[in-house]
Amino acid sequence: MTNTSTNAGDARRKPRVSANAPSLEARRPSGGTQRHFKALRTIVALMLREMSTRYGRTPGGYIWSLLEPVAAILFLSFGFSLMIRTPPLGTSFLLFYTTGYLPFGMYNNISNTTAKATIYSRSLLKFPAVNWLDAILARLFLNSLTNIVVMFIVIGGVWVAVDGRSVIDLPSALVGVGLAIILGLGVGTVNSVLMGLYPLWSLTWSIITRPLFLASGVLFLFRDLPPLARDILWYNPLIHITGIVRAAFYSSYDASYTSVTYVMLLSMTLLTLGLILMGRYHRDLLND
Template sequence: MQAQIPPSALAEAPLPASPLASPLEPAFLGRPFSRGDTASTLRTIVALMLREMTTRYGRSPGGYIWAVLEPLGALLVLSMGFALVMRNPPIGTSFLLYFATGNMPFTLYSRVDNAVSRSLGFSKPLLMYPSVRWIDAVLARFLLNSITSMIISFILLTGTIVMTETRTVLELGPILTAMTMAALLGMATGLVNCALTGLFPVWDMFWGMATRPLYIASGVLVMYESLPRVAQDVLWWNPLLHIVGEMRTGFYPTYNADYVSMSYVLLVTLALLALGLLLVRRHHLTILYD
């Protein structure tokens, strides 16, 4: 004879776990990090990078070719436009090289900033799995976009030097420093924007309007030395201006960028990075599921 279960026992028994847990349950906090978890973390990051590569470039004809053609077209248009107005660039003899040395670090920063700020939303379906943490999504987008932008920059700058015959003497130290700091600054501002946009959606529109003049204010088109003294005192606080100046010192040995302070850029980057990590760690569940 089958035993009867009293109703009170049924009421007190725990419900079976749902395959789709609530966003606030511990499963959605992601796996805790440990020393033995490094291999799993690397596999997760690589898988997220491959997913983005397939999503962004795998479905379009030409794939990664467009990633090179787009910035190349922008450089050619800028060079031809300014060549019609000015006889010589502010430094050097090639308009193409002048714009490339300013545009490449700025594009790297912008690309990483935009990718990291949207990393949680981009990988939201995968963050439902306990094996995927929010930091994995951030690092995957940071690494993929940084590597892609640096490869594109290398191709464009090499092609520019070969085609224009500038006979420039390269210094790899300032070039690598500028590109690395541009990527790290992009990650730092991207994390802060990720948190602020997730908590206050209007922030995305405000940030877009506020940074629209950044291309000019960062010294990509106009040299810092050619600006009025009042503008120099204000724009000096823009870390991208220092990064662009450092980049150009690696291509123009005679260019003396006295205003550049990479220690200031590093300080700003570390402060924003710490703030961004703190905000996203504290509010990533709210950003994902509210």
């Protein structure tokens, strides 16, 4: 009799839950959404930090990002116009060297800044809220956006200056830009690990890649090379990227030698390798 009355009392004390009322689990915010929001906020904060330190402390700020490629293109155009009458393609030295220099510069800038992402943000990576992937993505996004804006302004200015009348193949140009970004990310991620583990690798890499400007189709056309040189340089992914971008502005240019598949496979292989190595050795990089 006592047990029966006790159970009845417990039943009366229990709150009734409506069938239509949302459960406690349903009212809790998703942990995955919170993590994604925190990661995005961290990446934006790192981007703002780099913008203030790199561009905010120098007179002119972002203007130098625009003046540097413009000065290089003007120098190339003026120098080669003194030696040859017409460029290898078209009639404008400015447009020819712009379409070769800017994609190469985009790759070079992204790969170099990504490679130094963990070194640049080493002090912040000791905080639990910041990890190595945030540092790499912040530098990737910031430098990609900067280079895209610079490319748009410079090419637009050159196009108006030379009175370009041909139709631009915008999808091909975007493909070339995308490949330059992905390749720069892959190379930079691998180098970020190697430079952290082996300090001499930074100097070694700069020596190895010094002739890359000459071997990437910035100053010449792939079709004008001897057969042996074409067979060797075809494996340089940058010669595919400059060829794709250049073909977008010159409808008569035959870029059938280029391979988007090859550049993508090489870039994704390097990126996968870099992420695996970074996941394995990022603690060693921070404690070194």
